[in-house]
Amino acid sequence: MRIRPAAPQDLPAIQSIYAYHVSKGLASFEEEAPPLEEMRRRYEEVTRQGLPYVVAGDQAEILGYGYCTLYRSRSAYRYTLEDSIYVRHGMQGKGIGKAVLAELIARCETLEYRQLIAVIGDSGNAASIAVHASLGFVRAGALRSTGYKFGRWVNTVIMQRPLGAGDGSKP
Numbered sequence: 738m739r740i741r742p743a744a745p746q747d748l749p750a751i752q753s754i755y756a757y758h759v760s761k762g763l764a765s766f767e768e769e770a771p772p773l774e775e776m777r778r779r780y781e782e783v784t785r786q787g788l789p790y791v792v793a794g795d796q797a798e799i800l801g802y803g804y805c806t807l808y809r810s811r812s813a814y815r816y817t818l819e820d821s822i823y824v825r826h827g828m829q830g831k832g833i834g835k836a837v838l839a840e841l842i843a844r845c846e847t848l849e850y851r852q853l854i855a856v857i858g859d860s861g862n863a864a865s866i867a868v869h870a871s872l873g874f875v876r877a878g879a880l881r882s883t884g885y886k887f888g889r890w891v892n893t894v895i896m897q898r899p900l901g902a903g904d905g906s907k908p
Contacts, residue, residue: 738833740840743780743790743802750799751792752776757826763859763891764823766884780804788818789844793837800828803837805845808854816851816908818900822868835868842872846901851908853898858884860892874898 743751756770771779783790783804790804803822808814820841824834845853855869860879870876874896882890899905 738793738795738800738836740791740793740836743784743792743804745777745780747792747799747802748773748776748780750794751780751802754799754802754823754825758823761826763884763886764857764862764865766858766886766891768886787848789841791837791840791844793833793840798825800825800831801833801837803834803841805841805853808852816849817854818845818850818852819854819856822865829864834865835871838868838872842898842900848900849908850900851903853900855894855896857894857896858891860894862894866894866896869896869898872898 752771752773755765755776758764759767759770780790783806786807788805791802792799793801801822801824803820805818805820808817808819820838822834822837822841842853855874857865857869875898877895877897879895880893883893884891
């Protein structure tokens, strides 16, 4: 498995992976899978800002992907990012998500950012919580019943890790 920057030709595979998670899972709180053109717009927005967007795979297929976005748009949040990682259905538990997240962290630490936030849909998503914890994220809190999907209320878990010096010095 190789991790590399995502490219426009990867977007159909990325859209397919994400569509599965939207339609079958709670990792995303979207309820309708965005079409390819919307995924392209999102990809271009992330990469235009110089933020990392990576894919994991072999020569034949994309097995997972991840990217970082600004956590929030207000100026005081300018040193904080949020990660998103998705693994192709049936490929969970093989280290793909952890490898993608580790690559995102490494790339973010070369930039000016100081904090990385994980907003994990569903407090029952033990795999995502464990992957984040294994790479230095700590649980910062949980938001009860912030999503309503598949006919039930869903919590959100917030995890956080410093990037580089974190808050140990001024930016």
